Every structure is written in structure tokens, then in C-alpha cells.
Amino acid sequence: MESPNSPLSTWDENLTPCNWTGVFCNKQSQRVVRLDLSDLRMTGSISPHIGNLSFLESLQLQNNQLTGQLPYEFGNLFRLRFLNLSFNSLEGVIPRNISQCKQLRVLDLMQNQISGQIPEEISYLTQLQVLNLGRNELSSSIPPSLANISSLTDLNLGTNKLGNSIPSDLALLRNLKFLDLTINNLTGSVPPSIYNMSSLVYLALASNNLSGDLPVDIGLTLPNLLGFNFCFNKFTGTIPRSLHNLTNIPNH
Structure with missing residues (x-):
């Protein structure tokens, strides 16, 4: 990854990485636990060596100009809790071994060029x-198996090329508040169980x-809908x- 006139140009190999801008370490172990390199106009691809940071808990690379594929080595980051790669130009498929990042709370890949299927293995998170x-x-x-992620509160699959019907199993997500399936190729009727997801605050099914x-x-x-x-x-x-x-929905 490269970034003109950015903090990365100040990284000094003679200093511990814990003193580099955007790098955060555990004070006791001095292991890198967080990388925040967002909004730096970085170009290039994500190095597979990222997988060597086995103590990493948070990786934030959003709002850059990164290209290339998601490294398979992400699967080595078994302590990772937050992964935000949104608003880049990444391509290829989602690595199936992302399922090894069992501590993940947030997986944000929005606004890239990622293709292929949503891997079933995501349901292991x-x-x-x-x-x-x-x-x-x-x-x-x-994948109906997404219903296995009972902790989900936000699910955004909008603006893709997803087809066939909406899985009725999604209604098993009792904590879901935000569901966006807009601008896809979904067909058939909406499963009645979806309309019984009383936890939903936002439901978007437009342009299918x-x-x-x-x-x-x-x-x-759906008494809690705001939109x-x-x-x-x-x-x-x-x-x-x-x-x-639905008196809570604002008027425009």
C-alpha cells in the first residue's frame, strides 16, 4: 500500500511500529492490536503479510483507493473484531476462510467490486x-444460513446482483434492526415471517x-419501523x- 504525503511516509524502520502513525499496540505486550489507515488516499493492494499480525483486533482501511483481492491470509487474524474495507476498489471473492475470524463483530466491505457468492462460511461468524x-x-x-448469526443487528446486501427469493429463515434474526436488500434481482413474494420481525427499525426492499x-x-x-x-x-x-x-416514521 502506498499513500502520497501520508503518515505512512513517516514510518521509520528504526523505530518500533508502536510509534508509527495509525498503529496502535497493547501497552504490555507491545503487539499491534489496531491499524487505522482510513481516509489516506492509499493505492495498491493489501499485502498478504497482513496475516502475520496475529494479535490484530481492528483493521480500518476504509475510504482509500485500494485495489486487488482480499488476501486469503485474513483467515489468520483469529483475534480480529472489526474489519472495515469499505469505499475502495477491491475485487475478487470473499475468502471462505474468513470464517476463522470467529471474534468478528463488524465486517464492512461496502462500495467495492467484490463478486461471486456470499460464502456460506460467513454464517460461522x-x-x-x-x-x-x-x-x-x-x-x-x-444464503439461508445467515440466519445462524443470531447476534446480527445490521444486514446490508443492497445494490448487488443477488437473485431468487428472500429466505424465510432471515426472520430468525431476532436482534435485527436494519435490513437492506434494495436494488437486486430478488423475485417471488416476501416471506410472511419477514413481516413479523418486530425488532426491525429499517426495512428496504426497493428495486427488485x-x-x-x-x-x-x-x-x-412491525411496530418499531422508522423507515x-x-x-x-x-x-x-x-x-x-x-x-x-407507524407514528415514528418521519414525514418528508
């Missing part, structure tokens, strides 16, 4: 709270090929009167 894969080139179906009627009691079964977007689909029937019960 049972402590994950935020999964943001929006604005990529992901295809195939939404979804069909069917909206349930008459949607305003009662929803169902436009540009193939829904039929009438607008449920129960939506008037």
Missing part, C-alpha cells in the same frame, strides 16, 4: 453484529422483482391502513 456487503457485484442467492400483497397488519407486526422502502417492485393490492400506526 456467530458474534457478528454488522454485516455490510452493499454496493458490490455479489451474485447468486442469499418482488410480488404479492402487503399484509393488512404490517403496521402492527421502509418497497417501491419499484411488482406488489399488488391496496396500501394497508395499518401503516397509519
Whole structure:
């Protein structure tokens, strides 16, 4: 990775990395536990040597100009809790061995060029709270196994090329507050169980090929909604009167 006129140019090999800008170490062990190199206009690719930082808990490289693929060596970072690579130009697939990062709480890959399928192995990240894969080139179906991540509060798969139907198993995510599936190729009707996810605060299904009627009691079964977007689909029937019960939604 390179960055003109950035803190990286001040890194001195004669000094301990713990004194480098953007590098944070455990005070006792002097091991690198956090890298924050966001917003530095960095170019180039992520080195596979990143996998040698086995004590790393947080890696933040968002808002740069990074290219290339996600290193397979990410799977060596078994202490990693936060991984934010959003707003770059990374490509290729999500490494399946990301499942070895079992401490992950946040996985944010938004706004890249990542393709292929969402690997089933992501469902092994049972402590994950935020999964943001929006604005990529992901295809195939939404894995029903994502429902195994019971700790999820935010799931963003919007603006990809995902097809087939919405898995009804997603309704098992009892802690989910944010669900964005907009701008994909999803078809069929929305599983009734999705409309019973009372924890949801935001539900966005716009710009797909979804069909069917909206349930008459949607305003009662989703009482905590602050925002929803169902436009540009193939829904039929009438607008449920129960939506008037969603008094927390701001007027625009």
C-alpha cells in the first residue's frame, strides 16, 4: 500500500511500529492490536503479510483507493473484531476462510467490486453484529444460513446482483434492526415471517422483482419501523391502513 504525503511516509524502520502513525499496540505486550489507515488516499493492494499480525483486533482501511483481492491470509487474524474495507476498489471473492475470524463483530466491505457468492462460511461468524456487503457485484442467492448469526443487528446486501427469493429463515434474526436488500434481482413474494420481525427499525426492499400483497397488519407486526422502502417492485393490492400506526416514521 502506498499513500502520497501520508503518515505512512513517516514510518521509520528504526523505530518500533508502536510509534508509527495509525498503529496502535497493547501497552504490555507491545503487539499491534489496531491499524487505522482510513481516509489516506492509499493505492495498491493489501499485502498478504497482513496475516502475520496475529494479535490484530481492528483493521480500518476504509475510504482509500485500494485495489486487488482480499488476501486469503485474513483467515489468520483469529483475534480480529472489526474489519472495515469499505469505499475502495477491491475485487475478487470473499475468502471462505474468513470464517476463522470467529471474534468478528463488524465486517464492512461496502462500495467495492467484490463478486461471486456470499460464502456460506460467513454464517460461522456467530458474534457478528454488522454485516455490510452493499454496493458490490455479489451474485447468486442469499444464503439461508445467515440466519445462524443470531447476534446480527445490521444486514446490508443492497445494490448487488443477488437473485431468487428472500429466505424465510432471515426472520430468525431476532436482534435485527436494519435490513437492506434494495436494488437486486430478488423475485417471488416476501416471506410472511419477514413481516413479523418486530425488532426491525429499517426495512428496504426497493428495486427488485418482488410480488404479492402487503399484509393488512404490517403496521402492527412491525411496530418499531422508522423507515421502509418497497417501491419499484411488482406488489399488488391496496396500501394497508395499518401503516397509519407507524407514528415514528418521519414525514418528508
